[in-house]
Amino acid sequence: MPMSSIIVPDTCHIELDHVSVVFGSGAQQVTALSDISFQIHSNEFVSLLGPSGCGKSTLLRLVADLLQPTTGSIRVAGEEPERARLQRQFGIVFQTPALFDWRTVRHNVELPLELLGTSRKECRRMSGELLEMVGLTRFADHYPWQLSGGMQQRVSIARALALDPPLLLMDEPFSALDEFTKEKLQLELLDIKRSTGKTFLFVTHSIPEAVFLSDRIIVLSAHPGQVHSIHSVNLPAERDRELRETEAFYRMMTTIRNCFYEERDPIHVPAHQ
Ligand SMILES: Nc1ncnc2c1ncn2[C@@H]1O[C@H](COP(=O)(O)OP(=O)(O)OP(=O)(O)O)[C@@H](O)[C@H]1O
Known part of the structure; x- marks a missing residue:
């Protein structure tokens, strides 16, 4: 695989600064994202994790220039998302392959x-x-x-x-697959990351998937979508099948899962979930 021909200006690959998204107006108005700020660095694998409707796909669409923020600013490789798209700074993989x-x-x-x-x-x-x-x-x-x-x-x-592209945006790419295929593709994705050094922004609602793949996990809360917390995943960089059986893996899953059951500032999960 050739090295990326596009030079990323510094190590900050994606930057969101006080971003909000409001859909509709009047009684139909929905605040999908409220005051979102974070940075993703080059070569990082970062997952956006949260319950259905918390705004994960909306966030990915902002980075991909498929949607404009209502307020706030976004930089991808130091550029506005539109310019980053024109420079082919990112590739996108959706839940449905669309071939x-x-x-x-x-x-x-x-x-x-x-x-x-x-x-x-x-x-x-x-x-x-x-x-x-x-x-x-x-x-x-x-x-x-x-x-x-x-x-x-x-x-x-x-x-x-x-x-x-130096950056890959992935919106629940494995969620429609069976467990065996999913685990295999997760390993393959980590191989691709190792061999290409690309940056990944990965949307998922699966805690084990986020923990297994990520260097960091951004946990979102819903209604409106906000950053609840950001976690470094302190697991070995080299990850294999056995990692899923380790105490460290379970501990990390518990830390993330607890975000969804905190008494103070709980993440809102709709009643039908
Ligand atoms: N084009 C749109 N018009 C109006 N509301 C929208 C639009 N797109 C998303 N929303 C609303 O914004 C909120 C966030 O939606 P989004 O699809 O980003 O959530 P999500 O976390 O990706 O959900 P899921 O995990 O179910 O895919 C939801 O309340 C949704 O109904």
Whole structure:
């Protein structure tokens, strides 16, 4: 995999400063996010964790320039999100793979490169590298509908990496997958982080997933969405399957879980949850 060609100006990769988002008006008005401030540094893996409706996806959409904040400011690699998007500073992976069924796996991965006018030969070389990275070399000429859900999500990760962005934004990418596939893809994602040195902003509502993957976890509370607390995950950088059985892993999960059951300043979880 080539090193990222885009230089990130300093170690602060994402910065949110007093960001709020209000949808609608009058009786329909919803404050989705209120006064959110945090920084994410280069090469960090940070998860946004919180109950349904706390604003995780809204936050990710702000960083991805899919939505503007009502107040506050956002910087991605030192730039406004729109400029960062135009500079191809980030790739996005959504919960649903959103692949083109009429294009083969290889051609799905090559699409962003084709749109940039990359030569056929270079497209082929890069898609080959990316498909090897996500373990799909044998399936390059298959169509998405011939793949399992986990394999489809691997294709969308490869496609998000095609332009070698320094930052990967992921919105619950594994939540629709079975436990076995999920755990395998989590390990593969950590391998990708190790081999590429990219920064990850990862949305999840799974405590074990956030603990296993992250360097830091930003816990959000709901109605309105606010930063409840930010936790460093003090687990070894090299993580494997066995880590999930360790006392340290359970302790970290308990620390995070307790955020949702504190007596003072509890995180609001809707009654139907
Ligand atoms: N386009 C929109 N118009 C109006 N309200 C919206 C819009 N998008 C999100 N909301 C509201 O903002 C709040 C946060 O939604 P968001 O989807 O960001 O939460 P979430 O934490 O990602 O939820 P989930 O885990 O269920 O996906 C919710 O109350 C939601 O109803």
